[in-house]
Amino acid sequence: AQTVTQSQPEMSVQEAETVTLSCTYDTSESDYYLFWYKQPPSRQMILVIRQEAYKQQNATENRFSVNFQKAAKSFSLKISDSQLGDAAMYFCALSTNAGKSTFGDGTTLTVKP
């Protein structure tokens, strides 16, 4: 079975500070892809960042970066210089080459001004 676990239902961060969202996963596949998606309130889910499991280098996208620990099956998201617009629900997701997709239950991020 393929699972994705987000152990933090809610997180909060002060504007301009840094926050890290946790995600662990389990899969029997050796080739897979990991994603963080953002779902703002009443808005569509969009991709934040993507990581190929075969790449050791951690992905970065501007203020967003990941800490990918393949052996530990951990894939955390770091948001630097948090902005009010970062407030949303964040989902960690895993997809295999066969196309099987699994999402975590999400972490609601609150950004305090």
Add this chain to the structure above:
Amino acid sequence: EAGVVQSPRYKIIEKKQPVAFWCNPISGHNTLYWYLQNLGQGPELLIRYENEEAVDDSQLPKDRFSAERLKGVDSTLKIQPAELGDSAVYLCASSLFRGSSEQFFGPGTRLTVL
């Protein structure tokens, strides 16, 4: 470029009534997904299409749910009859390829079954 289009955005029905949701994916995207999202939870896959073929429908409750993707473009998800527990948001997503590609999501259809 137009995104994933879903309709209707909201639907309220009585239990035991039928309901249908429509999705038009991004042009050229071969893979189409239907997800169910309960409040405060992550999307759960109902069915995945590769072109017009349903390649993963293991989580689709086939006694009441059906789906089709004629001509490998737009898709319809149907529930008949609806039950109270079907109240949720139904998300459609598409991607260029399975697995490695980013999924693009539609706005979803919020279903309320009374």
